[in-house]
Each structure stands twice: as structure tokens, then as C-alpha cells.
Amino acid sequence: MSLDVATLGHAAVTASFNHLRPCPHDGLERFSVTPMTHWVLMPPSPRLPEALLTTLTAGRARADRLTHTEHLPARDARHAPWPAGIRAEVIDAARELGVAQPWAHQSEAMQLAKNGQTVVIATGTASGKSLGYLAPVLSDLLTGTEASNGRGATALYLAPTKALAADQRRRAAELVPPRVRAALYDGDTPPEEREWVRQYASYVLTNPDMLHRGILPAHPRWASFLKALKYVVVDECHSYRGVFGSHVAQVLRRLRRLCARYGSEPTFLLASATTADPAATARRLTGLPAVAVTEDASPRGPLVFALWEPPLTENVGEHGAPVRRTATAEAGYLLTELVQQNTRTVVFVRSRWAAELVALQAQDQLGSPLGSRVAAYRGGYLAEERRAIERDLHSGRLLGLASTSALELGVDVSGLDAVLMAGYPGTRASLWQQAGRAGREGQGALAVLIARDDPLDTYLVHHPEALFATPVEATVLDPDNPHVLAPHLCAAAAELPLTDADLDLFGPSTAQLLPVLEQRGLLRRRSDGGWYWTRRERAADSVDLRGSGGSPVQIVEVETGRLLGTVDAAAAHTTVHSGAVHLHQGRTYLVRDLDLETSVALVERADPPYTTSARDITSISVLTTDETVEWGEARLSFGSVEVVNQVVGYLRKRIATGEIMGETKLDLPPRTLRTRAVWWSVTEEQLADAEIPFDLLPGAAHAAEHASIGLLPLFATCDRWDIGGVSVPLHPDTLLPTVFVYDGHSGGAGFAERGYRRAEQWLGATRDAIAACECARGCPSCVQSPKCGNGNDPLDKAAAVRLLDALLAGAPGGPGRASSDGGRAR
Ligand SMILES: [Zn+2]
Numbered sequence: 007m008s009l010d011v012a013t014l015g016h017a018a019v020t021a022s023f024n025h026l027r028p029c030p031h032d033g034l035e036r037f038s039v040t041p042m043t044h045w046v047l048m049p050p051s052p053r054l055p056e057a058l059l060t061t062l063t064a065g066r067a068r069a070d071r072l073t074h075t076e077h078l079p080a081r082d083a084r085h086a087p088w089p090a091g092i093r094a095e096v097i098d099a100a101r102e103l104g105v106a107q108p109w110a111h112q113s114e115a116m117q118l119a120k121n122g123q124t125v126v127i128a129t130g131t132a133s134g135k136s137l138g139y140l141a142p143v144l145s146d147l148l149t150g151t152e153a154s155n156g157r158g159a160t161a162l163y164l165a166p167t168k169a170l171a172a173d174q175r176r177r178a179a180e181l182v183p184p185r186v187r188a189a190l191y192d193g194d195t196p197p198e199e200r201e202w203v204r205q206y207a208s209y210v211l212t213n214p215d216m217l218h219r220g221i222l223p224a225h226p227r228w229a230s231f232l233k234a235l236k237y238v239v240v241d242e243c244h245s246y247r248g249v250f251g252s253h254v255a256q257v258l259r260r261l262r263r264l265c266a267r268y269g270s271e272p273t274f275l276l277a278s279a280t281t282a283d284p285a286a287t288a289r290r291l292t293g294l295p296a297v298a299v300t301e302d303a304s305p306r307g308p309l310v311f312a313l314w315e316p317p318l319t320e321n322v323g324e325h326g327a328p329v330r331r332t333a334t335a336e337a338g339y340l341l342t343e344l345v346q347q348n349t350r351t352v353v354f355v356r357s358r359w360a361a362e363l364v365a366l367q368a369q370d371q372l373g374s375p376l377g378s379r380v381a382a383y384r385g386g387y388l389a390e391e392r393r394a395i396e397r398d399l400h401s402g403r404l405l406g407l408a409s410t411s412a413l414e415l416g417v418d419v420s421g422l423d424a425v426l427m428a429g430y431p432g433t434r435a436s437l438w439q440q441a442g443r444a445g446r447e448g449q450g451a452l453a454v455l456i457a458r459d460d461p462l463d464t465y466l467v468h469h470p471e472a473l474f475a476t477p478v479e480a481t482v483l484d485p486d487n488p489h490v491l492a493p494h495l496c497a498a499a500a501e502l503p504l505t506d507a508d509l510d511l512f513g514p515s516t517a518q519l520l521p522v523l524e525q526r527g528l529l530r531r532r533s534d535g536g537w538y539w540t541r542r543e544r545a546a547d548s549v550d551l552r553g554s555g556g557s558p559v560q561i562v563e564v565e566t567g568r569l570l571g572t573v574d575a576a577a578a579h580t581t582v583h584s585g586a587v588h589l590h591q592g593r594t595y596l597v598r599d600l601d602l603e604t605s606v607a608l609v610e611r612a613d614p615p616y617t618t619s620a621r622d623i624t625s626i627s628v629l630t631t632d633e634t635v636e637w638g639e640a641r642l643s644f645g646s647v648e649v650v651n652q653v654v655g656y657l658r659k660r661i662a663t664g665e666i667m668g669e670t671k672l673d674l675p676p677r678t679l680r681t682r683a684v685w686w687s688v689t690e691e692q693l694a695d696a697e698i699p700f701d702l703l704p705g706a707a708h709a710a711e712h713a714s715i716g717l718l719p720l721f722a723t724c725d726r727w728d729i730g731g732v733s734v735p736l737h738p739d740t741l742l743p744t745v746f747v748y749d750g751h752s753g754g755a756g757f758a759e760r761g762y763r764r765a766e767q768w769l770g771a772t773r774d775a776i777a778a779c780e781c782a783r784g785c786p787s788c789v790q791s792p793k794c795g796n797g798n799d800p801l802d803k804a805a806a807v808r809l810l811d812a813l814l815a816g817a818p819g820g821p822g823r824a825s826s827d828g829g830r831a832r
């Protein structure tokens with residue numbers, strides 16, 4: 007009997023990893039319960055989380071690094087009956103898997119789905135969301151097999167990654183007899199199999215990219231599938247945010263339009279991590295009114311959640327600022343101790359770099375043989391490398407794993423004893439998703455958030471209420487972005503000519519965009535009133551949903567010609583320029599050459615004692631001002647801008663200390679970005695009142711800009727790398743000192759708009775974060791930025807607080823807030 011610990015059943019959850027080993031049928035990914043005597047390695051021995059935490063804080067004066075401990079109580083399961091319409095075969099199969107009765111939230115979702123209601127299940131990790139949508143879907147597909155053609159109903163499943171779709175196919179196979187034909191359809195599906203899938207499969211599992219490029223443009227070949235389409239499952243839908251989410255929203259509208267032409271109207275079932283207002287996000291994503299199921303009725307063991315701030319070191323960074331030990335170094339220490347305690351631990355880090363570094367450090371400190379039970383995992387590894395690592399973690403051969411969030415998608419790792427997060431993962435939604443990997447029923451677990459040296463993390467470990475007493479943030483996407491919408495209108499017109507009846511479906515910008523597309527020679531309006539695609543090439547090929555723009559840069563090892571991985575075109579200038587340090591599987595490489603023509607970065611093995619960080623220059627101009635609000639004399643605006651950025655060189659920083667070793671010039675072309683921005687300006691009188699003379703102004707505005715970029719992710723599901731900023735003492739468009747924060751994607755992603763809508767809370771938190779930092783003159787925890795293209799110069803922390811006070815004094819919340827010190831920031 008196969009079990010799925012993560013998503014199906016409660017009985018399954020009580021079978022701990024200690025008892026799991028690969029199922030003999032297919033080797034890797036399924037697990038069966040076997041007696042412990044079959045075990046060859048020493049199994050992890052879970053200890054009470056309080057005891058683990060005591061170990062971590064003992065000795066070496068570590069106690070003051072613990073800034074807060076939150077005890078999250080265990081939660082009991084609540085069950086509900088199977089709703090009418092769930093077939094006996096499905097119920098029996100679930101019972102086989104240990105699910106006697108669904109949890110209440112699963113039952114509610116099944117009922118809504120059976121009623122044809124668009125529903126989004128937004129509950130925690132391992133709360134059985136899969137069963138919630140699979141039971142109604144598979145029941146209806148089973149009924150469909152009784153139709154004369156054997157395919158009376160079909161369903162489409164969308165996952166953000168191929169790996170997750172593969173995982174889901176296995177889950178479906180466990181719940182239904184083989185006569186419901188489930189099949190993967192993605193870039194790896196062999197051509198001879200594709201025809202079979204189109205003709206016979208009733209449950210097709212794919213990803214939005216394949217739907218966009220492979221299925222919708224070829225819809226006549228999918229006619230019988232689309233005609234019978236009863237359900238569309240959108241799994242992990244919180245990952246459809248920003249530009250990517252906006253693209254996916256338009257792909258789903260194209261799907262709905264084609265279904266309507268074939269006479270079907272599928273019910274959309276969405277599964278999400280816990281987010282604020284999931285119903286609104288589901289509506290934005292699908293264009294349909296949606297009901298949210300948010301009350302999690304699955305059981306949970308107690309979780310001890312610790313907030314941890316690494317100590318200041320003796321080292322000094324840029325401009326003499328004090329430097330904290332990095333979150334990755336601290337995570338390496340904590341991982342070492344936990345592995346020594348025989349505790350199965352995953353460390354989540356924010357970058358590929360950090361994953362490699364944490365694993366290396368723990369391996370070093372543990373020595374042989376324990377060191378060999380720690381590894382790194384991240385997206386960008388080749389499939390075989392990833393599979394081997396996953397297998398070892400499941401089998402228990404691996405005790406410690408340092409991973410980017412790649413692990414969140416498509417890999418089933420739950421029931422861990424401890425989760426470390428080296429740096430805030432950017433959103434509370436991801437924080438809870440990562441922490442949710444720790445713990446299983448009836449047993450406590452430990453989660454530790456280790457602060458990075460930046461304003462947001464510092465703010466959070468000193469304001470636990472911002473994590474534990476604040477609802478998770480909303481998933482932000484903007485399907486109306488014309489840069490996103492335009493290519494989908496072309497793709498839609500190529501699928502079936504657009505008519506006036508389609509205008510509503512694609513949103514309010516559609517009517518203005520169509521004539522523009524006609525002027526550009528992309529669409530042509532014929533006498534029947536329809537808009538037609540006129541080009542020979544495929545319209546769908548003109549857009550990449552992942553929104554990176556341009557083909558990814560391949561990283562190739564000079565000596566062997568081996569492909570190590572890829573980076574996005576947008577990130578290439580800053581991460582794989584000539585001379586950059588690149589890490590792969592614990593090995594260090596130097597970039598010998600970045601060839602922009604062929605999109606190849608040639609790297610060679612090296613062991614430099616430094617990391618590199620790019621320096622750039624940025625200019626910004628206002629194209630349109632869409633909205634403005636006056637805060638007393640100050641003004642806050644939202645609109646469109648053009649940003650021109652050029653990477654001009656890089657700094658070498660010593661690994662251990664962050665100390666600057668030198669700077670090298672680069673000759674790379676400028677890149678232009680048209681996007682959306684929020685900006686604010688103050689008057690000369692306000693500056694005079696705030697005692698900010700002109701020579702202090704650049705440092706004040708620059709520091710306020712950095713910190714505000716750091717804090718925006720508290721209000722929108724972005725991270726600081728999704729947004730950029732520019733501060734100008736006298737901007738030619740506003741004729742005033744102005745600070746801009748912009749979306750780092752063409753056409754915008756909704757983040758700057760969110761900053762504009764929540765400006766008072768956002769800039770208030772920014773002001774409080776700077777004021778509360780214990781450093782004297784600015785440090786990475788407040789106003790220094792790791793991505794500053796100016797080497798963090800000039801920065802004036804004290805003047806930045808006065809500048810923000812001057813700005814906020816006229817905000818609706820009014821004067822007086824300026825005297826607050828922290829705390830008010832939410
Ligand atoms: Zn500071």
C-alpha cells in the first residue's frame with residue numbers, strides 16, 4: 007500500500023519518516039510502511055523542540071541571539087462526512103490510504119466543487135488540499151468513463167513546475183482505477199505519446215507554459231478534450247504572482263474563451279498556500295467569482311518558532327559600518343549542531359549561492375562521516391542531480407539539506423524535525439509554507455527564522471507581532487498590464503478571431519489596445535468585425551510567461567564544455583558578468599567571459615577568497631502620472647516611468663568579512679525598462695524645517711529609498727529583488743527632491759501600485775525600521791542595500807529619519823506619528 011504523507015491522510019501522517027523506504031514498484035518517489043528492522047542507517051531520533059532550542063542557545067553566549075520564542079499549540083483534527091456525489095471507488099481508495107473521513111475543509115471544498123462553484127482552498131502545508139480537489143474531479147471523471155465514447159468528462163491540472171505535475175499524477179493514480187486515464191503533457195512528453203493523450207486521456211496534467219504554447223494554439227486537435235472539460239485545477243496558485251501571475255491570468259482567460267466556443271464551462275478549483283484574501287486573488291487569476299475555503303481542520307503537532315538575530319562581528323563593511331554575521335554563516339552553525347543531534351533538518355535560503363555555502367560550511371564543521379549526510383539543493387540543478395538528493399532525503403541517508411525555495415515546488419518534503427530559514431523568505435505566506443515542513447501529528451518540531459543583515463529582517467525579529475499577529479499578505483498580480491495583455495490578445499486572435507464579445511473577458515485595457523496592435527501590423531480588423539492575427543509566425547511564441555525577457559544565459563564550464571545551469575537574461579549583467587564569482591554544487595567558478603550575442607557565460611574553476619557585487623548607474627524619467635495625492639506640502643504619485651540601467655563595474659568583497667578588496671570596471675550596454683513606479687517628493691521648505699541642508703539631501707533620500715525598498719515586501723508579495731529604486735536631489739520631471747520605487751519588470755507587476763495604496767503604512771514602517779536600528783551611522787540592517795549600484799554611498803541615516811518624518815507629517819494619519827518609535831508600522 008502506498009502512502010502520501012504530505013497531502014492525503016491523517017493515518018498516513020502518523021507513519022513517520024523512520025518507517026519509510028522507497029516503494030519497490032517504482033523506486034524513487036513512493037514510499038511504503040515497512041518495519042524498522044529493515045533500516046540500515048541509524049534513523050533520526052526526534053527530540054523535543056524545546057530541548058533542541060536549549061542546545062542551540064547553550065554555550066558560546068548564544069542566548070541573546072534568540073530575540074523571541076513563539077509556542078504554536080497543537081491543533082486537533084475536525085472531520086466531516088464525504089459529500090454526496092463523491093464516488094464509492096474514490097472513497098474506498100482513500101480509505102485504503104488511511105483516510106476514513108475527510109477533514110472539514112476538504113469536505114467543504116468537495117461540496118463547492120460538486121456545485122460547480124469556483125473555489126480556492128487556502129490552507130496550510132500538509133493539510134490535504136490535493137484530496138479536496140481530487141475527490142470531486144476523479145468522481146466526475148469516473149462517471150465520464152461510462153459515456154459512450156469512454157470520455158464523457160475531462161479535467162486539466164496545472165502546476166507551476168513539471169516536477170509537481172509528475173508528483174500529482176502519482177497521487178491521482180493512487181485514488182482511482184486505471185480506467186480514468188491520467189497523463190502528463192509537457193515538454194518531455196514524447197511526440198508519439200502526445201497524440202494518445204489528446205485522444206484518450208481524461209485527466210491531463212501540465213503547466214501554464216505548455217497550455218500557452220502547446221495546447222491552446224493547437225486547440226482543434228484538443229477539440230474533444232476541451233468540449234468535455236469539466237474541471238480546471240490550478241495548484242500552488244499563490245506562485246502565480248507578479249508578471250508571471252499576470253501572464254497566467256491571461257492564459258486562463260484564453261482557455262475559458264476556447265472552452266466557451268466548444269460548449270464547455272469548466273469549474274476552476276484552486277489550491278493556495280495561506281494568503282490574505284485568496285478569493286480576490288482567485289478572481290483576478292481566473293476572472294471568475296470565487297469562494298475561499300480557509301479554515302484548516304487538519305491536525306498539527308506543537309511548533310516552537312524561534313526568531314534569531316546573528317551577532318555583530320568585529321568586521322567593518324562599507325564606510326566603516328558594523329557587520330553582523332551573515333544569516334547563511336549562522337545557519338551553517340545551527341545546521342551543524344542539529345545534524346549532530348541526529349535531527350532531520352532543512353535550511354531554506356534565499357539564493358543558490360547561500361545553499362551552496364551553508365552546505366559547505368556544515369560539511370566542513372561536521373567532518374567525516376557525518377558531513378557526507380549534508381547536501382545542497384536548488385533549482386537549476388539537472389534533473390538527475392535533484393532526484394538523487396530528493397531520494398536521499400526521503401530515505402534518511404541525508405540528515406541536513408540546504409535548499410532554495412525550489413524545494414517548495416514539486417518535491418514532497420514534510421514531517422521534518424526542524425526547519426531553519428536563513429533570511430525571511432519574502433512573504434509571510436512563504437514563511438508559513440516553509441515552517442510547515444516541520445512537524446507531524448503528535449510530535450513537536452522546531453522552526454527558526456535567522457535574520458539577514460537587512461532592514462526587513464531586522465524589523466521582523468524585533469517585531470514578532472508582524473509575523474505572528476498579522477494576516478499573511480495578498481498575492482499581487484496585474485493582468486491589466488498592457489505589456490502582458492498585448493501578446494495574449496495576439497495569441498487569442500491567432501487561436502480564434504477576437505470579437506467585441508471578447509472585450510469584457512480580457513479586461514478594460516483591451517478596447518484601446520486592439521487598434522494599437524493593428525497599427526503595429528500584428529492584428530487586422532476584417533469587415534466581419536473580427537480581429538485577425540496576420541503574421542506567419544506563431545503568436546504564442548512571442549511571449550515567455552516567466553517574464554524574464556530574452557533567452558536565459560547558459561553557464562558553460564570552459565575546460566569540459568559542460569552546461570552547469572542557466573540564469574535569467576535580466577539578471578545576467580549583474581550576476582555572470584566577466585570576473586563574477588559563480589558557485590555550483592559547492593564548487594567555485596570565475597566567469598571568464600559573458601557573451602551577450604550567444605547568451606553564454608564561460609566559467610572556469612577557481613578558488614578566490616572573495617565574492618563579487620555589481621555596480622551600476624540608473625536614471626529614471628516620468629512618462630505619465632496616473633494618480634497623485636497631497637500629503638500637506640509633500641506629494642505622492644503613481645504612474646509609468648522609463649528606467650535606464652547600466653552595469654559599469656563590480657566590487658570584490660572578502661568572503662569572511664565582507665571587506666572591500668577592490669573594484670573593476672566593466673563595459674556592458676545599458677538596459678531600458680518601461681515600468682510602473684510610486685514616487686514622492688518634498689519641498690525646499692520642508693527640507694529646511696527638517697534641518698536637511700542640500701549637502702545632506704542625497705544621503706537622506708538615498709537611505710530612505712534603500713530602506714523603503716527593503717520594507718515594501720511586508721505589504722506586497724514581492725521581494726526586494728523584484729523592485730528597484732532611484733533617489734534624485736532635484737529631479738527634472740518633478741523639479742523637487744524625489745524618491746522613486748519601481749517594479750523591476752516591463753509594464754509593472756503591481757508591487758509599486760501596492761506601495762502607493764499602502765503608502766502611509768509602508769513609509770511609516772520604513773521610518774520606524776531605520777530609527778530602531780542600533781547602529782550609529784547606517785548598516786545593512788537599516789539603510790545599506792546589498793544591491794546598491796552605488797556602493798552604498800552616500801547614506802545619511804539620521805537625515806533619512808527626519809526626511810521621512812517631514813513626508814509623513816502631512817499624511818492622513820497625521821503629525822504625531824513621527825514621535826513613535828517602532829511598533830506602529832503595521
Ligand atoms: Zn543600522
Ligand SMILES: [Zn+2]
Pocket residue numbers: 708712791793794795796798799
Ligand atoms: Zn543605493
